[in-house]
Amino acid sequence: MNQHEPNASDHSQNAKAAPKCPFARNAGTPVASLADTLKESTKEAHARAERHEVQAKMVTGKITRQEYGAWLGQMLPLWSAVDAQLSALAVRDARVCSMVKPYHAHADRVAADLKFLGQRASDHPELGATTQFVKFINSAAASGLPGIVGVWYVLEGSANGGRFIAKALSRGLGIAGPDGLTSFDPHGERQREYWQAWRADLDAHSFTSAERDAIIHAASNTFTAIYDIMQDMSAAKSHA
Template identity: 40%
Template sequence: MIDHRTSHSPDRVPKPLSERLKAETRADHSRAETHPLMAAMVSGRIDRATYARYLGQMRHVHATLDAALRAGAQKHGALAVVVREQYLHEPAIRADLATLGERAEDHPPLPATRLFCGRISALAEDDAVALLGTFYVLEGSTNGGRFIAPAVRKALGLPAAGGPGSGTEYFEPHGERQRERWSYFKAALDILTLPASECDLIVAVAVDAFRGVHDIFEDLMHPPASSRGDPSRPGPIVEFPARAGEEAPTHPTE
C-alpha cells in the first residue's frame, strides 16, 4: 500500500509540484543512486552481462509505464500536458540491448520488477494521474545518466561517443538537450492545477518508485533462489567490491 499524507494546511501556499517531489523523495533517491550496482556503473566496474540484465529489467518497467502514460494522456488532461514521446524510453533500451547483441525477450522480469510493473498497471486503472510520480523518478534519472554513460561505454569497450548505436542511449536519450527537456518537464508539472490530495499521492508514488528501482537492483545483485536454476534467469550473485578508499559515487540528478 502506498502511504500518502497531506503536507498542506489551509494557510500555506503549496510548493510547486516539482519542488515537493525533489524534497520529499530525497532520502529514497539517495538510497537508490548510491546502491552498489549504480556505483559499479558510474565508476566503470560494471560487466557486460550485468549491464544487459539491468537494461532488461528496466525495459519491463518502461514498457509498462510508457503504455500507461500513452493511454492516460488520451483521457486525462494533466497527463496530456506532460507526456511527450521524447520522455518515453523503452525504444532506447531495446536499441541498447541490440547493440550488446541481446534480445529483450531473453530477459524475463525478476520478482521485484513484476511487483513494480504491477503497481504501475494498478495505478493506470485506479488513478492514472498519480503515475506522474513514477514518471518524475524515471525521467529524472536521465540527469545522472549523463555521468554514467561515458563510464559504462569505457568499461565495456562501447563506442566512445554517445547517441544511436552507443549502447547507452537509455542513459542520455536527450543528448545536448538534456537540461532544456528536463526544465520543460518540471515546468509542465508545475503548471498543473491538481487537488492537494492528488499532489500528495503523486509524491507518495514517486517515493514508491525509488523503492521499486532499489528493489530491482537488489534482485539483480542477489537473484531470488527460485530464479537461479533457470538458465533464462540471472546467474550467480554479483558483487562489486569498492576499491580501497573508494566510496559509492554520487552524481547530481536535478
C-alpha cells in the first residue's frame, strides 16, 4: 500500500500526526479511547444498577446466604456463556486473543462460591431475564461482530466494585474469604493492575466504527440485562 495513503482503519497514530501531513484533511478526526467511551456511555446505567435494592443489600452486607446463592445462580449461566463465547472469538480474532488471559475465565469461580455455600445450580433455576440475556450473548457472538467484548467489559469491570461488595459479604455472612467470595473479588490485590491492563489492551487495537458500535451497544444492553435480572430476583422473592 502507498505509505501516504490515509488508512481509515488506523485510528490512533495517523490521526495524531495529521497536522504535518499533506493529506491531513483526509485523515479524519482522532477516535476516542474505546475504554473511555465505554465508561462514559455506561455511567448512568452503572449508577442505576448500583442503586438497585439487590446491590444495595449486598454492598451493606445485609443479604442472607440464600439470597447470595440466588445471585450466583443467575450469574453462572451468564458467565458460562461469556467464557465459552470469548474463547471461541479469541480463536477467530487476534485482537481478542491477545486480550483474554487465563485469569479471566470466571464461571468456575461462580460455581465454586455456590458450592462453598452448600448450594447447587439446580437450587436456582434460570429466571426469565437471565435466559433472555444468555440468548443475547449467544446471538451477539453469532453476529460476526465483536459485541461480546462489550458484555465482557461490564462483567469483568464489575470486579472493581466487587472488591468492596466482597468485604461487605465477608462481614455480613461471616465468610473469611477468599473461598466463597472469589466471584466478587477474583483478582485480589491485582485488581487495579489487571483492570488497567484490560483497558490498555482494548485500546491497543483498532476497531471499525461498526465494531465499536456493536461493543458499546452490547455494554449498554448488558447493564439493562443485569438490572432486569435483579428485578426478576426481587419479584421471585416477593412471590416466594
